[in-house]
Amino acid sequence: MAHHVNFCVLFFATAVHLVQTVPRIVDLSYKQNRDSVTWPSNPSYNFTQLFRGYSETYKLWLENNHFAMPEHMGTHIDAPVHTVKGMWRTDQIPMENLYGAGVIINVKSKAATNPDYRVTVDDLLMWEEKYGEMPRRAVAIMNSGWSSKYPNKTLVFGSPEPTDISTLHFPSWHEDAVTWLINKRQINAVGVDTPSTDYGMSSTYPCHTLLGKNSVVGIENVANLDNVPESGSTIYIPVLNIADGSGGPARVFATYDDEPNKTNAAAMVTCFTFYLYILAAVLVCYVM
Amino acid sequence: MAHHVNFCVLFFATAVHLVQTVPRIVDLSYKQNRDSVTWPSNPSYNFTQLFRGYSETYKLWLENNHFAMPEHMGTHIDAPVHTVKGMWRTDQIPMENLYGAGVIINVKSKAATNPDYRVTVDDLLMWEEKYGEMPRRAVAIMNSGWSSKYPNKTLVFGSPEPTDISTLHFPSWHEDAVTWLINKRQINAVGVDTPSTDYGMSSTYPCHTLLGKNSVVGIENVANLDNVPESGSTIYIPVLNIADGSGGPARVFATYDDEPNKTNAAAMVTCFTFYLYILAAVLVCYVM
The missing domain is CATH 1.10.12 (Lyase 2-enoyl-coa Hydratase; Chain  A, domain 2)
Structure with missing residues (x-):
């Protein structure tokens, strides 16, 4: 005995x-620089050195810079108000809505042969078949493999004329899948590794409207999704808290326990x- | 039986x-707006509406803005290169150095009677007496109670003439305490709820130099420290990843299990x- x-x-x-494994951390954001991808009509990024050298005032080395950018550039969020009047501005989004269980929907093989691919309800059901029912208030992000094209604008926007928004070809979410995530799984945030939560060919932006109306945060130009497990991570979306903002750059990252499934x-x-x-x-x- | x-x-x-308690999340950052506190010599914050209203192009409501700011404004980090030549720029700091166990050093009663107070080694030993030895790679932040003064520049800088840097009075770290954190506890980041990791009266900035030389991230103008436990949290410092930067705004936040000690x-x-x-x-x- x-x-x-x-x-x-x-x-x-x-x-x-x-149960007490040490978590790992993975950066899911691009650097901000002059190459940062933004919607074609937006102004470009600006970076100015205010001082770089030995400072006689402070008697030490000093580097100090200034930057200027549109809110919707590089890895960034869309606040619900971005496309729906009266909804949350950036500084009104509760912290609880800026993180959740990571749900990575891998559609790389489909997007490789079809740049106009949209994530379907079937893709979500296949994920659940593999990993179990999604936790509530999750962060679901499409991994289309588009990060290999970033920041080449012709490749990212899938058009030789990326300034003409009627010519764009890149994958994103289908509105039926977004509706399912909202109604069936109370999703917190929906993201893409492409420039928009509506696919390049869209002219009606139904996913933007659905996300905005339902107070769901959108995340665009997410990086490095191959380095985070498709299930078992926590994804944080710490957006710069711009007062009165319609979105803003976010240092998106994931944490997970090493080999969580195992x-x-x-x-x-x-x-x-x-x-x-x-x-x-x-x-x-x-x-x- | x-x-x-x-x-x-x-x-x-x-x-x-x-063991599986759900973590809480606490925002430790100020909103970015025209009142954001920055070092007196820096340019101010600028926010421009690019569009706000019904868009005939997109056939939906649209809000879209542009912002411009110095890197060292509001809740932000100092990259090691900020004051030490050749050290990490913002985009060179590994993700592993942007989080750690939260160590909140409460010196509110001391700072209330002495605006020139500097956190001592004794303050750190008192924390350890209460909570046990600090974990390695922690994020230690002084809570001086200064957040009640933010963003009133006269109060934050403790001077009727905050543009004259020889007149400033606000608390921060003593260089001996910073040396102790670096040598004895392999600290990841050192923060303050005031505008500088050197106190207002400093003219030699020894803490900035120590932090920079030892690749330790500095965090300034941290908010809301009364709402995070002095021990038992994890603090994240997700700085905007500015290429070639000397620092940058960060949406600093903490997570912790509800009533972890209990x-x-x-x-x-x-x-x-x-x-x-x-x-x-x-x-x-x-x-x-």
């Missing part, structure tokens, strides 16, 4: 250890084995 | 539940009780 108890203690200790599976096996040992102990006691 | 086993299962389930204590009691039950089960078996 003492043998059984030792095993129980060992397994319990292992289970606690597995860890969860191992923890489950441990717990199950533990319960079996308890059961065995009961039986032994009754037999005795 | 079945009774004992039921109790064991119940306690195990409770322990797992306690939860840990409860979990420990649960585990201990659980072990006692196992022990009791063994004894009962031997007696039987």
Whole structure:
């Protein structure tokens, strides 16, 4: 019996250890510079050195710069008010709406053959088949493989004339999938690794309207999605808190436990084995 | 015996539940607007509406703005290169250096009677006496109570003439405390709820130099520190990734498990009780 108890203690200790894995952090944002991608009609990025050199005033080395940019540039968010009157401006979005469980929808193979691809409800159901039902208040982001094209504007916008918005070809979300995420899974934020939550060919922007009307944050030009697991991460969207803003640049990042699926599976096996040992102990006691 | 086993299962389930508490999120940043505090010699914030109204082009409501600002304004970081030549620029700081265990050093009562107060090694030792040794790679932030003065420049800079940098009075870190954090605790980032990691009266900026030389991120004008526990949080410093930058605005925030100390204590009691039950089960078996 003492043998059984030792095993129980060992397994319990292992289970606690597995739950306490150290998280990893992954940057999902592009650098801001003169190449940063923005919607064709927007002004460009500006960076000015205010001082760079030895400062006689402060008696030390000094670097100090100034920058200017449109809110919707590089890795950034759309506040709900961006396309729907009266909804949240940037500084009205609660912190609780700026993070959630990471749900990465991988449509790279589909987008590789069809630059006008839109994520469908079926893509979401396939994700759930693999990883289980999405947690509520998640952050769902399309990984179309478009980051390999960033920041080349001709490639990112899929057009030799990216200033003509009737010629754009890049993938994004289908409005039915966005509706499903809102109604069935109470989604917190919906993102893309392309320049818009509506696909390049759209002229009616139904996803923007759906997201705005339902107070869901949009995230555009997300980087580095291959380096975060499709399930099991937490994604943060810490947007610059621009008063009266319609969006703003965000240093989007993910945290996750190293090999979370393996860890969860191992923890489950441990717990199950533990319960079996308890059961065995009961039986032994009754037999005795 | 079945009774004992039921109790064991119940306690195990409770322990797992306690370990899996949902984290809270707290914003530690000020909004960016025309009142944002910056060093007296810096240019001011600028916000321009590019469009606000019904768009005939897109056939929907549209809000879109442009902003311009110095890097070192509002809640922001100093990259190591800000005052030490050749060190990390903003876009060279690894993500691993932009977060860590939150260590809040509360010196509100001292700063209330002495606006020139500097956090000492004793303040750090007092924190450790209360909460245990600091984790490595932590984010240590002084809470001087200065946020109640933000963004009133006369009050924040403690001077009727805040443009004259020889007249400033606000608290910050003593260089001995910063040296201790670097050498003894491998600190990741050092922050203040005032405009500088050197106190207002400084004319030699030793803390800036120490932080820069040792690749430690500085954080200035941190907000809302009363709403985060002094120990037990994780603080993130997601700075806007400005290429070639000397710092930049950051949406600093903290996450923590609700009542972590209470939860840990409860979990420990649960585990201990659980072990006692196992022990009791063994004894009962031997007696039987």
